[in-house]
Amino acid sequence: MTAQASAMPRELVEYGVTALAKVDELAAELSRRVIAAEAELAVGTLVPAEDAYQVCVDMLTEFYRYLAGDAPLDPQVVRALGQRRAEQGVPLSAVLHGFRIGGRFIWETLAATADLADRRHAEAVLSQATVLWTVLDDYSTELREAYGEAVALRTRQQQTERNHQLDTLLKSGSELGSRWAAADALGLAKRGQFQVMVADDPAPETDHICASALTRAGIASVWRISSDELAAVLTLGPRASAQDLDQALAGVQHARVGVSPVFEQISDAGLAHQRARIAAACAPSGTAEVRHYGDDPIATLASTASDTARYLADQVLGPVFALPERERASLLETLRAWFAAGGSTDMAATALFCHRNTVRYRLRHLEELTGRRLTDPRDAAQLYLAVETVVQHDEERFVAEQS
Structure with missing residues (x-):
């Protein structure tokens, strides 16, 4: 030319x-x-x-x-x-x-x-x-x-501006006026029925997939995308239900998803964001589950006071952590299965594909190592809190951190 x-x-x-x-x-x-x-x-x-x-x-x-x-x-x-x-x-x-x-x-x-x-x-x-x-x-x-x-x-600029506004809205320490201004910029009402959801390390395009599913369920969403977390402020329509929400969020793959309780003042989004993060941390590390804040009080407590929970778990299960990897994993898996089965040895054995006497033997061995009896409600509660903490933080990494 x-x-x-x-x-x-x-x-x-x-x-x-x-x-x-x-x-x-x-x-x-x-x-x-x-x-x-x-x-x-x-x-x-x-x-x-x-x-x-x-x-x-x-x-x-x-x-x-x-x-x-x-x-x-x-x-x-x-x-x-x-x-x-x-x-x-x-x-x-x-x-x-x-x-x-x-x-x-x-x-x-x-x-x-x-x-x-x-x-x-x-x-x-x-x-x-x-x-x-x-x-x-x-x-x-x-x-x-x-x-x-x-x-x-233009898309990048809009996303950057949206992330900035959501950072302001989801930060508990932000001034009230700044949070309201951010809500206005995002097109969010000051009052309504809201929830916050987070997903750690989600797959690409997760926001687009979930946004479409949420819209079909009558739930509007505004998304904040970062390298390690996906967060969204959800506005619930009059016909939206908890079941609709869970079905929509089931599209999040390779990530733990946490959902806050419903709140009515958009200025409370910061606290809701913290609770959504706690809920996500309640799911076992490496899994893809949807957890709601407070659904499992013990798991929520372990996630909320993470450092303390890890310390206490080491105090309770320290002798188990000292075992060779294969034996340690077998005992912890059996303890988790027994709790999941509501204390039924037969059901735990079915879940583990082993004989019920094997389950009994492993549980007795664990009681001897920890000095705690599963027949004592207080000891059982301590063991449950300890094993739940290990599950949340990935067993191998947890043991490495405690050693």
Whole structure:
């Protein structure tokens, strides 16, 4: 796209010079055609008429200067158009359609200059059809790329601003006025039925998957995305239920999900965020489960006072942690299964695919090591809190930290 006047047929150079002289008139006609063809470019909607006209002036001037040999074609002109239309929110399909209308207009006006009575003149003009459409195709590619880059930049900017507002809203120490202002910026009401959910280390696109499922359940959501956590403020519709919420959040893969209790003042989102994090930590490490704050009081307590819980777990299960890995894992797995079975040895044996006497033996061995009896409610409570803490923090990592 760097042809100069010497490379152009004389007839095209003459046409370029003539067209430049009346480019305002040609641009007015072209802008009328584009506006008539595209509702998105109509007067008073996304693009003002004077904007559409000026684009036509710029594009036609660029092309006619090329024909006249004044300057090579400059892709920055069309890239600027793609960026501006993306910023204005004009659909790409409408922009490309308008561009094609411009291409047809240029060809029609050029072909109309061909003197059919003069074969050489007509051939000189019509032979440029391939060149013209090649240039327009290259320009369309530049237009798409610039439009896509502008959309991506705007999306990143919007996400950054949304994250900033959500950080303010979800931070308990923020001033009340700042939290209200953040809620306004996010389009959230000051009062309603709200919950906060978090997911640790979720799979890509989790927010899009869950947002769609939540919308179908009548739950609006605003998402905060970071490298290690996905958080959302949920606004519950009048027909939304806890079951609907759990079904929607079941789409979160490879992550522990925590959900806060329902709250009515949006300014309480910071406390709800803390509770959602605690709820997520109640699920076993490495699993993909949905947990609600307070559903399991012991697990919630272990998660809330994490450092203390780890210390106490080491005090209770220290002798078990000192065992070889295989034996230690067997005893802890049996203890978890026994608690999950409500203290039933037979049910625990079924879950572990072993004989009930094996379960009894392992439990007796664990009682001897810890000095605590599962028949004593106080000792059983201590063992349950200890093993729940180990489950939350991953057994191998927990033991490594305590050693």
